[in-house]
Amino acid sequence: MTRISIVLLAAFFTLLGAFSQPLAAQENPYFVAYDHNLEEPGNLEIEYFSTFGTQRAGNDFHAFWTEFEYGVTAWWTTEFYLDAQSTFHDSTVYSGFKWENRFRVLKHEHWINPVLYVEYEDTNGTDKTLKEVVGHDMESDYLTPNAPVRVEHAREMELKLILSINTKGWNFSENIITEKNLSNEPWEFGYALAASRPLALKASSKRCNFCPQNFIVGAEMYGGLGDRHSFGLRETSHYFAPVAGWNLPSGWTLRLSPGFGLNDNSHRFLLRWGVSREINGFDQMVRHLFGAKS
Amino acid sequence: MKPALAAFLVCVMLIAFSESSAGIGSRPSGLNSMQFRFGADTYAELRKAPEKAASRTNPLENDPEAITAGKLLFEDHCAECHGDDARGGRKGPNLRVADVQNATPGTLFWLLTNGVVRKKMPAWSKLPELQRWQLVRFLKSPGSRASTETVAKQ
Numbered sequence: 306m307t308r309i310s311i312v313l314l315a316a317f318f319t320l321l322g323a324f325s326q327p328l329a330a331q332e333n334p335y336f337v338a339y340d341h342n343l344e345e346p347g348n349l350e351i352e353y354f355s356t357f358g359t360q361r362a363g364n365d366f367h368a369f370w371t372e373f374e375y376g377v378t379a380w381w382t383t384e385f386y387l388d389a390q391s392t393f394h395d396s397t398v399y400s401g402f403k404w405e406n407r408f409r410v411l412k413h414e415h416w417i418n419p420v421l422y423v424e425y426e427d428t429n430g431t432d433k434t435l436k437e438v439v440g441h442d443m444e445s446d447y448l449t450p451n452a453p454v455r456v457e458h459a460r461e462m463e464l465k466l467i468l469s470i471n472t473k474g475w476n477f478s479e480n481i482i483t484e485k486n487l488s489n490e491p492w493e494f495g496y497a498l499a500a501s502r503p504l505a506l507k508a509s510s511k512r513c514n515f516c517p518q519n520f521i522v523g524a525e526m527y528g529g530l531g532d533r534h535s536f537g538l539r540e541t542s543h544y545f546a547p548v549a550g551w552n553l554p555s556g557w558t559l560r561l562s563p564g565f566g567l568n569d570n571s572h573r574f575l576l577r578w579g580v581s582r583e584i585n586g587f588d589q590m591v592r593h594l595f596g597a598k599s
Numbered sequence: 600m601k602p603a604l605a606a607f608l609v610c611v612m613l614i615a616f617s618e619s620s621a622g623i624g625s626r627p628s629g630l631n632s633m634q635f636r637f638g639a640d641t642y643a644e645l646r647k648a649p650e651k652a653a654s655r656t657n658p659l660e661n662d663p664e665a666i667t668a669g670k671l672l673f674e675d676h677c678a679e680c681h682g683d684d685a686r687g688g689r690k691g692p693n694l695r696v697a698d699v700q701n702a703t704p705g706t707l708f709w710l711l712t713n714g715v716v717r718k719k720m721p722a723w724s725k726l727p728e729l730q731r732w733q734l735v736r737f738l739k740s741p742g743s744r745a746s747t748e749t750v751a752k753q
Contacts, residue, residue, distance in 0.1 A: 331676070331725055342725040347681075347690065379716035414724050465708040474727040506727040507659075510667035518730070554675070585679050589689065 332558045334550030337527045338499035341418040341469035344376030347588035352581035359574045363448045366392045368433040380409040383510040390433045401428030415566035419459035430454030439484045440493030440532045443570040460487045474506040491533040499525035521550040600717045638705025642698035648706040655705030707735045
């Protein structure tokens with residue numbers, strides 16, 4: 306395990322140890338797609354995710370990131386990411402940070418629920434998290450060794466329209482993605498589709514780790530749609546990935562997803578896993594830290 | 600140091616915004632500062648439920664396990680704000696008052712589904728429908744109703 310991944314994991318578990326009020330989470334199992342359910346106000350969710358990817362004609366890689374997701378209000382969730390990656394037989398590097406915000410547009414639930422997503426990315430050329438696929442992103446883009454692309458610097462804005470439905474225990478989500486490098490590059494487009502459902506819709510009358518309602522399974526599909534000059538499926542990559550999530554009563558959530566490239570431009574295989582925990586009443590803890598009286 | 604300072608300031612501003620948009624209203628005497636500050640319109644959202652939604656009946660009305668399951672769901676998702684005994688907490692109002700207890704199951708289900716997002720009550724549509732009905736069963740169960748109080752008397 307590399308030094309950066311140890312630091313990220315250590316930060317993750319230290320924060321969890323410091324703020325260890327349990328809160329049973331009800332998280333979706335997605336890695337790429339978003340639904341319209343936002344973080345509860347005042348709660349902080351700390352998440353660690355890994356992606357192992359195969360690379361034809363090059364070295365396989367392990368990209369990993371930590372997320373800090375905070376519910377500012379019931380209609381606004383903000384999230385900060387720290388990204389890094391290890392390319393086998395090469396090196397481990399810090400890839401950059403991302404700051405995203407999601408805004409719920411409508412006051413009430415509707416058949417389709419829109420959420421606006423705005424993200425600022427400050428990354429170098431080594432980013433391999435594949436958190437979204439846009440434009441003409443292809444497997445061959447990841448062939449270059451870390452050293453030369455580490456000095457590249459990209460500042461990007463990403464906008465998404467999240468459309469999501471909760472019905473009969475199912476969640477169906479569609480994300481329409483646009484991304485713009487803030488230097489003079491064209492708008493790029495992408496998509497993510499997802500569906501999931503708990504194994505049981507009724508909660509058990511006993512607390513249990515293995516109750517079927519704690520397991521959520523589904524699938525997601527995502528890929529690029531070209532850019533402003535060449536919109537479409539030509540020279541784009543696409544993935545299909547079954548997803549599974551396990552929401553433990555202790556407040557932990559575990560996720561696992563094997564992903565498969567759907568064409569020759571895609572990585573053949575991506576294995577993703579993640580662990581997260583929600584910290585209840587984080588806003589109150591911070592207030593106490595600064596001496597506010599309860 | 601500049602990025603770290605900027606990140607710190609952003610965090611402070613977010614939490615300040617989060618706090619400033621909390622429950623609005625005056626705090627009646629008798630409530631300590633850990634309890635939700637409510638106003639005359641605290642329970643007004645219940646009256647906004649459409650007639651069709653309010654008239655829905657609970658499909659788990661005769662399910663003997665629904666109250667116990669609802670209690671566990673309440674502890675997991677609601678007690679943080681509304682208090683362990685549903686009498687109100689630091690973020691959410693008392694749910695044992697007459698306004699809530701006299702509301703129809705359909706009204707409570709509608710409120711759980713939609714939340715009151717402008718006042719920090721999240722929409723709970725991410726819980727499957729049957730789990731929301733289990734919560735409604737718990738909220739309207741005899742144990743929950745036993746000590747019903749009215750806001751006006753506090």
